[in-house]
Amino acid sequence: MEAESKKQLNKAESAKLEQSSLSLSALGFKLKIGYDGKRAANNLTGLGNYSRFIIESLALNYPENKYFIYTPKIKEQLKALSIFSIANVFLKFPVAAEFMWRALGIKEQLIIDEIDIFHGLSHEIPLNLRKTNIKSVVTIHDLIFLKKPSYYKFIDRKIYELKSKYACKNADRIIAISERTKKDIIELYHIPEEKIDIVYQGCEEAFKAKVISSKIEEVRNKYQLPNQFILNVGTIEERKNVNLVIEALALTSTSYPLVIVGKPTPYLEKVKQSISKHQLQHRVIFLHSVTFDDLPAIYQAASLFVYPSFYEGFGIPIIEAINSGLPVIAASGSCLEEAGGPNSIYISPNDAKELAVAIDRTLGDGNLRQEMISNSLKYVKKFNNDFVATEVMKCYQKALSEKI
Secondary structure (H helix, E strand, O other), X not given: OHHHHHHHHHHHHHHHHHHOOOOHHXXXXXXXEEEEOOOOOOOOOOHHHHHHHHHHHHHHHOOOOEEEEEOOOOOHHHOOOHHHHOOOEEEEOOOOOOOOHHHHHHHHHHXXXXXOEEEEXXXXXXXXXXXXXXXXXXXXXXXXXXXXXXXXXXXXXXXXXXXXXXXXXHOOEEEEOOHHHHHHHHHHHOOOHHHEEEOOOOOOHHHOOOOOHHHHHHHHHHOOOOOOOEEEEOOEOHHHOHHHHHHHHOOOOOOOOEEEEOOEOOOHHHHHHHHHHXXXXXXXXXXXXXXXXXXXXXXXXXXXXXXXXXXXXXXXXXXXXXXXXXXXXXXXXXXXXXXXXOOOEEEOOOOHHHHHHHHHHHHHOHHHHHHHHHHHHHHHHHHOHXXXXXXXXXXXXXXXXXXX
């Protein structure tokens, strides 16, 4: 009789949950969380790093849950990364044709796997996901393609806008990676402010660990790096504005060379023209094919990090640089102050002279440099993986507790 009463009580509770559209997970049960993992499994930098950071941070901080990474394929060199060996992280590949899989085919797999909540880690979610009663969260990194359209091809702009606008309108919650991005979402897509959570990006643990001297020396020899140098990391494209560093280098009193790490684009020719114009060929080194394993050592071998980007959603290289023990000079005007904090130096992205003065000041004053480093290291603790994991989980809980 007691067993029958419990059975009836359980049925009543289940009906109540179904009526309110709440998953059992929202009441403290184990969650099954699905991710658009195309970039986590295939991109070595940028959105790939962000995706892996989020999933791994959650998997380690909330081991009671299961985390499903949905991807059409995985890049061979990424298979050895620690995230893919965590016991509660599962790689899931298409069971149907890959065409439009991220937008359509993935839904069937989410239903089969009984996913509680889906997180689109880069601007998009599957079409009509709401009809499955699976809750959703989308991360919006930036709307630069709308704020600075001249940097993008017309067709790319339209595709990005179509996907991100749909995701913002239809996801249960939105994660913006900065205050700047949140303001852009509200302004450009007319999304209610209360639907958006700001969760700053962190960086891979590899940048926080002290690289042993033998590894730094090995990397220095491998890439023919000088003993002291200024560093810039990021795709060599117009928006990143690395040409300003070249123009500033011609005005500095320092003899430090510049090392630029990043994928080339046609903009590289403009940069090379400036280098020739100022006869700086002997002071600029391009590294287009740096492995992820070597990047922390390159950061830690540098003396100063310079990042004069015109516009960013956040600016992960700044966080990587600070965690690597570097003072940072960045551009004002977007959100880089949010990433670098009050103890980095900010200059106009259009003023080479101002940047040159900032470079000379930072490299010429050891006390200032050390103060910038130590205070900035305190500031970036807010981007540590346990803190970020907590904020993302709060966002999931909000999505799960809201009625459809």
